[in-house]
Amino acid sequence: MSELIAALHEFGRKDEESRRRAEDDLFGLENSFKARSGQLKGLNDPELMGRKRAEETELRQLLRANPAALAEYDAAVKAIDGAYAKLAGFTARQYWSRLNGDAVSHALTLVRAATELAKPNGERLPGFTDAALPALKLRTFSTAPVYLDLDELLLGVTLAAATRELGPEDPFVKAALQGKSAPDAAKAAMAGTKLADPAVRKQLFEGGPAALDASNDPLIALAKRVDPILRELQKKFEDEVASVEAANGEAIARGRFRAFGKSKAPDATFTLRLSHGVVKGYEAGGTLVPWATTFWGLYERHAAFGGRYPFDLMPRWLERRESLDLSTPFNFVSTNDIIGGNSGSPVVGRDGRIVGIIFDGNIESLPAAYIYDERQSRSVSVHSAGILMALDRVYDARELVAELLGSAKIGSAGS
Secondary structure, X not given: OHHHHHHHHHHHOOOHHHHHHHHHHHHHHHHHHHHHHHHHHHHOOHHHHHHHHHHHHHHHHHHOOOHHHHHHHHHHHHHHHHHHHHHHHHHHHHHHOXXXXXXXXHHHHHHHHHHHOOOOHHHOOOOOOOOOHHHHHHHHOOOOOXXXXXXXXXXXXXXXXXXXXXXXXXXXXXHHHOOOOHHHHHHHHHHXXXXXXXXXXXXXXXXXXXXXXXXXXXXXXXXXXXXXHHHHHHHHHHHHHHHHHHHHHHHHHHHHHHHHHHHOOOOOOOOOOOOOOOEOOEEEOOEEEOOEEEHHHHHHHHHHOOOOOOOOOOHHHHHOHHHOOOOOEEEEEEOOOOOOOOOOOEEEOOOOOEEEEEEEEOHHHHHHHOOOOOOOOOEEEEEHHHHHHHHHHHOOOHHXXXXXXXXXXXXXXXX
C-alpha cells in the first residue's frame, strides 16, 4: 500500500487532471493503510494484548466447571491455530498474487463469468450467482471512465512488488510477466486493450466462452493466464483456513457465551447490532479533543491551508457562509463500540430522536477490531443539526428538511 500510495501521489503531481484521476484510488488506499496500521499498533500494544490474555485466561477458568464446554473450546482454538500454521506456508503467495486496476478487474470478471455462468447456480463462485448477476452486470457495463494510464501505473507497481516478494520463478509472476519486466508487461497489456470501452465489455460478456476464446485483447489473455493460479490459491485458503476459522469460530462464540453470558457482547456477525454509549471527548497527543466540531472549524480548516487541496471548500460553501450559524455542531464523538461496516447507522438519543449518523471511528479506535478501550476509542458521527443546516442553508433542500422534521414549517435548521 505504501508503494501504491507513493506512486499515486507522484502520478497526481503531473497536472490537475492526473490528480483528479488518482484521487479515488488514493483515498481508498490511504484509508486502508490507516486502518491496517492502526490495527497493527493495537496488536503491538502490550497493555491491550495483556487484557486479551487476561480475558482468555478468565474464560478458560470459568469453563473448567463444564469439562465438555472447555474441551470444545480448546479443540476449536487448536484447529484455528493449525489452520494459521498452514497459512504461514503460503500466505506470501496468497497476498502478492494479485492484479490492480479497473481494466484488469473487468478482464478477470469477464474471464470468470464465461466459466462460472455455465455452471449450476449453486456451484458458482460468490459474485456470479443468479442473485448477484444484476450487480455484476451493472459494474461490468458501467460507463464510468477507465483510465488506462492510471491502470498501467497500478498494475506495474503491483507486478514489480510480486516479482520482488515471490521471485521470478513463482507461477503467478511467470504467468503475468511472460519474461518481460513488470513495467513493460503493464505497458503491453494496456497499450492494446479495448476494455476501457463498456460496449466491448458487454459484447464479450454476452458472447460467453466463444467470444473470450476469439478475443486477442492482451488484458483478457493476462486474465486467462493468471485466473487458474488465483483460483487455486483462493480454494486453498478457503479449504484450509477460512472454513476452519468459520466452523470453529462458532464453537469459540459458544464458549464465550457459556462463560460470560450477556455480560460481554459477542463479535459482530453482520446481524442487527445495538451499541450504547455517551457523547464524550478524550485526550490525545497531549491535548484534549472536544466532543464536537462546528462549522467554525470547517471554515478554519479551509483558511489554515490557504484554500488548497485537499482542504479546499467548494464555492457554494464559501458563498453561503454568512447564512450559516457557525456554532452549529458538525460532527461529534461518542463511546459507542463500532467496527467497519457500521457506517450509515443511525445514532439515537435517549428520547428516541435521531441525533446523528455514524460514519467513522477516530484513529485511536482502530485496535477495536481486537479489543475495545473506552479511554480514547470513539465513534464519529455527523450531527443531525449539521445535516439540517447544510441541507437548508447550503443546498436549498428545504422541502427535504421539512419532510425530515415532519413539518411543513422549517424554522431554524439548526434547532
